Every structure is written in structure tokens, then in C-alpha cells.
Amino acid sequence: MTPSAPLLLTRHALPEFGTHVLSAQWREPRIGIVHLGIGNFHRAHQALYTEEAMLAAGGDWGICGVTLQGDVSKRDALMAQQGLYGVVERGAQGEKVTIARALLEVLAMPHDHEILFARLTDPLVKIVSLTVTEKGYCRDSRTGDVDLEDTLVAHDLAHPETPRSVPGILVAALRRRRANPFTVLSCDNLAHNGAALRQAVCSFARQLDPELGDWIAKEVAFPSTMVDRIVPATTDSERESVVRALGYRDAAPVPCEPFRQWVIEDHFPAGRPAWETAGAQLVDDVTPFELAKLRMLNGTHSTLAYLSMLAGFETIDAAISDPDMHRLIYTMMTDEIAPTLTVPGSLDVLAYRDALLARYANPALKHRCAQIAMDGSQKIPPRLLGTIAARIAQGQPFARLALAVAAWMMFLRGHADDGIRFEIKDPLASRLQALAASAHGEPDALLAALLPVREIFPAELAAHPGLRSALHDALQTLAKGARGAIAAYAG
Structure with a gap:
């Protein structure tokens, strides 16, 4: 008789995971962070810091992750697991598998445009964070302003209500959030990432409405960060590790090293998770x-x-x-x-x-x-x-x-x-x-x-x-x- 395949990860099975969760004490939060660019790095870094911060100090900082590549496979894989995934940490002391829980929803652009903007305009969402790489900022490398020759930017300037680029999405959302703007938090591997993103976003906004661009520059916080953790691409090895450790199947595990670091400019007018309780360094200048x-x-x-x-x-x-x-x-x-x-x-x-x-x-x-x-x-x-x-x-x-x-x-x-x-x-x-x-x-x-x-x-x-x-x-x-x-x- 052929043995049945392992069941897929599900939140109903969380009580079975024992030491493979950060704490048995867990209250399902509401979504307070939208993260653009739901790749491996974010899931092995900021998402874990955020879960640990909620465990230590509470708060509704659940994450809505967004893939911007037009490919729904990651969305579908993670949502089939109700946002759960395994973090497979490997170092000199061996291997540790942790099931991460802070990711509550995954969207894929442009397919989920209406749902995304419902999230972005929700007052409960106080932070929009990003790991989209520098090219996702659509910057002109010579000036730092938005690249007007970029095809996504050109589309968004012509169709500002159905944006596809990061600057276009942020500006469209902030236009609707003028009464209570969210903080825009870059976690990309880029020097002065907050300032770089602010310049790209403001220059895009000024192409549509100079007054809107000036308001964003004055009223919206773009703190800079420094992030560090080696997070390779996922292989079948990580999928096998989760099955070995838990007896459950995971279509989207993430490998990483034990080391991690997060230095954050502490400027969050709308509030933030207590990331310092998870080891992040909150500083005046990163x-x-x-x-x-x-x-x-x-x-x-x-x-x-x-x-x-x-x-x-x-x-x-x-x-x-x-x-x-x-x-x-x-x-x-x-x-x-x-x-x-x-x-x-x-x-x-x-x-x-x-x-x-x-x-x-x-x-x-x-x-x-x-x-x-x-x-x-x-x-x-x-x-x-x-x-x-x-x-x-x-x-x-x-x-x-x-x-x-x-x-x-x-x-x-x-x-x-x-x-x-x-x-x-x-x-x-x-x-x-x-x-x-x-x-x-x-x-x-x-x-x-x-x-x-x-x-x-x-x-x-x-x-x-x-x-x-x-x-x-x-x-x-x-x-x-x-x-x-x-x-x-x-x-």
C-alpha cells in the first residue's frame, strides 16, 4: 500500500508544531503592514522580527505580502498554506526549522489590484515596507529621480489609477491617505534607501501633481534601514527539511543563516512594531x-x-x-x-x-x-x-x-x-x-x-x-x- 503524501501546512495544525514555532502564545493579529516584494529575504528577516515583536509587545502588525511580478504561483502556494512557511536556518550548530506566522495574506499584482488598494487605504495599515531591489524603484541612475523612460513609469503616468510600478502604487495610495499617511519603509540593500525611495516617489508624484509631490516630501516618513542576513534561493532540500521536522509539506520554505541584523532609523509617525524587542537597532542615523x-x-x-x-x-x-x-x-x-x-x-x-x-x-x-x-x-x-x-x-x-x-x-x-x-x-x-x-x-x-x-x-x-x-x-x-x-x- 502506497503511503499517503504529507499534508500541506495549515494554521489548524499549529498546535502540533511544538518547538518549531517561536512561541505557543499566539494571537492572530489584524493586518498593519503591507509589504511589496514578498521574496525570500523578507520572509526570513523582517517577517520574523515582526512576529517576535508582536509576541513580546503585542500590536496588530500582521503582514499582507505582495508580489509584483505578475506571477500568481507564489501567491497561490503561500495562500494554500494560509500564509505559513518554514524558515530553515542552517549553521555550524546544525539545522533549525521554524514556522513563521506573521504573513496573513499574499496578493499578486496586477491581478489583485482592488484588494491591494483596499489594504493600502485601510487606516489599520500604518507601514508599507519594500524589498523590491533598486531596479524596482525605477530611478534614473544619473539624477535619482524617477526614470521617465521606464515602461512601467510611462504606463502609470498615463494610467495613475491602475499603477504597476512601485512609485506609481505608493503615490496612488498616498493620494488617498492624505488624512493619515502610512510610513514607507525601504528594506532594500541600497545606501540611504529611505531617501532614495522618497526622491523617486516624490519626483513621480510631481509629474502628476506638483502639490501632491510636495506634500509627500513634507508629510510622509521614509526611514532608512540597514538589513543583513544571507538568504539563498529555495531548493528541494528545504522542502525535505520541513517534512522531516514536522511531517507536513511546505511549498515555499526559506533557507537562511543564523546571523541577522536590522538597523532602523526610528521615524514612524503612525507607529511601529516593537522591533527592538527582537534585536533590531533603532537609531537616529543608519x-x-x-x-x-x-x-x-x-x-x-x-x-x-x-x-x-x-x-x-x-x-x-x-x-x-x-x-x-x-x-x-x-x-x-x-x-x-x-x-x-x-x-x-x-x-x-x-x-x-x-x-x-x-x-x-x-x-x-x-x-x-x-x-x-x-x-x-x-x-x-x-x-x-x-x-x-x-x-x-x-x-x-x-x-x-x-x-x-x-x-x-x-x-x-x-x-x-x-x-x-x-x-x-x-x-x-x-x-x-x-x-x-x-x-x-x-x-x-x-x-x-x-x-x-x-x-x-x-x-x-x-x-x-x-x-x-x-x-x-x-x-x-x-x-x-x-x-x-x-x-x-x-x-
Whole structure:
């Protein structure tokens, strides 16, 4: 007789989950947060902080998650489970499965337009948070204003009542919430994310109604945040983990590391969950924290990703276990990145370095380098070029940082040193690949083709002879093989 398949997760089964929930004491809240971009990161990070805050201090902060991709599969999978899903935390101490409960509803745009706007105009909703990546802000990279050439933006300006873009959705909702505006909380991996989102939203609003744009700029809070947790893509392994732990089937589990961090600018006129009870840091200014993370973690993550794509390392833990790579990243953080940071006394930069190296070495995560290598045109400027500019201003060398940028340039050829091909996933992919192909494998030609791309390289920085020289040397070394370059620059 064939055994029956495990039952799907359901809230009726919560009493059976024992230690696999954060607490047996749980009151179903009403929805107080709408989150745009219901991906793995939010579900392993902010949603857990919010559940823990409600357990500690109460409040109606249930989450309505929204996918903006037009694909209903995630909505349907999560709603079939009544918003439940497993968080599979893996580290040196083993594996832990926790069933998260703060997500109460999932919507898919544009299919659920009316339901979404009913939520957004509900006075109980006091926060609209986002993890949509920088490209979801539809910003002009040169000015920071909304990109008027973006197809979604053009649609929303012509049809403001049926918006599809993030700025369009927020402006349409805020127009209806002038008596009691919600707080807009960016949780994206972007420097000054609150200010960046405010500028995009206000510039969009002014295209429709200058007075509305001015009101949003004055009256709506856009606090900045710094978020951190490594959250890889879901695989069948996580689904199997939930079945093993609970005996129930989960179509949408999330893998993550044990470490997490959330630093939040404490500006919430309409109220907020007591996130500090869950370990979040509420501060007046997140800038020192976000800059440390951007340069130390994100910068070295990208370095690892692009060098690994060339050298043939598939995952971050495999890459950092190579002695030369480990030494390269250690020295890069110690000698080139840390000296550019001014941090509060509560942040020990060198201890932070050591914690990052330990996190990278976590063998349980299998964080794929190809995933980190996506969207390089948007990641390279803040993660690496900003640090290079700081080193130039200090009159200090930046050879390892230049190697990272050069590795990204070589990555655009679309193949590893051994000839294995890979896909370039980037908003500028076709243009960048065409430029890389025009170089015909010549390092100097590659440099000449890519430095004029102003969306990535500011004119003044691109013209700096020190940058050109450092990139030239790095490209020449990489042309002989990435593994040799890693060893040469490990120093």
C-alpha cells in the first residue's frame, strides 16, 4: 500500500508544531503592514522580527505580502498554506526549522489590484515596507529621480489609477491617505534607501501633481534601514527539511543563516512594531552601519562572486575555503575597506570582518555565486566604486578593489576560464555583453569599452589615471587565469 503524501501546512495544525514555532502564545493579529516584494529575504528577516515583536509587545502588525511580478504561483502556494512557511536556518550548530506566522495574506499584482488598494487605504495599515531591489524603484541612475523612460513609469503616468510600478502604487495610495499617511519603509540593500525611495516617489508624484509631490516630501516618513542576513534561493532540500521536522509539506520554505541584523532609523509617525524587542537597532542615523555593510559585506560578496564565476567556484563557502581567496578577502577588508569607514564605538570593524569570514565559510548554506553576481551594473557602483573613490581621496592604493571590478568586466564575457558558459542577468545585460564581445578578449579593449558606461562609471572617476592603471593591471593578470590572479593579489 502506497503511503499517503504529507499534508500541506495549515494554521489548524499549529498546535502540533511544538518547538518549531517561536512561541505557543499566539494571537492572530489584524493586518498593519503591507509589504511589496514578498521574496525570500523578507520572509526570513523582517517577517520574523515582526512576529517576535508582536509576541513580546503585542500590536496588530500582521503582514499582507505582495508580489509584483505578475506571477500568481507564489501567491497561490503561500495562500494554500494560509500564509505559513518554514524558515530553515542552517549553521555550524546544525539545522533549525521554524514556522513563521506573521504573513496573513499574499496578493499578486496586477491581478489583485482592488484588494491591494483596499489594504493600502485601510487606516489599520500604518507601514508599507519594500524589498523590491533598486531596479524596482525605477530611478534614473544619473539624477535619482524617477526614470521617465521606464515602461512601467510611462504606463502609470498615463494610467495613475491602475499603477504597476512601485512609485506609481505608493503615490496612488498616498493620494488617498492624505488624512493619515502610512510610513514607507525601504528594506532594500541600497545606501540611504529611505531617501532614495522618497526622491523617486516624490519626483513621480510631481509629474502628476506638483502639490501632491510636495506634500509627500513634507508629510510622509521614509526611514532608512540597514538589513543583513544571507538568504539563498529555495531548493528541494528545504522542502525535505520541513517534512522531516514536522511531517507536513511546505511549498515555499526559506533557507537562511543564523546571523541577522536590522538597523532602523526610528521615524514612524503612525507607529511601529516593537522591533527592538527582537534585536533590531533603532537609531537616529543608519549611515555608518549601512556603509560598513555595503563596503565590507556587499563589496566582498561581489568580489567573491565575480572571481568565483571566472575561477569555477560554485558557492561562497567553496570559494572562501580556498586559502588564496580567503587571504585576498581578509586583506582587502583589513587594508583597503576598513580604513575608509568611520563607525560608532558600538561597531568593531575588525570583529565585523572576522564575523563575515565565518559567515562566508558556513558550509550549510551553499549560497550560489551566480545568484550574487546578478545585476552587477547596479551593484558595482555602491559596493566597489564608492570605496575606490574613498581610497583615491585618501591617496591610498586599491589594487584588490580594482581586481574585483576587473573580474566583473571579465565576467561579462559570459564564460569561465575553463570555457563553461553562464548567463548574464542584469538590467543592462544586452548592452554590456555587446561591449564585452566587441573587445574580442583583449583586456585593454575591454577596459576602453566599459569605462565610458556612465550609468556605472562616473566621468571623473573613469578618467582617473590611478583607476585606469589599476584596472589595466588587474585585467592583464586575470587574462592569464583567475586563480593565478587571486593568488597574486592575496598579498
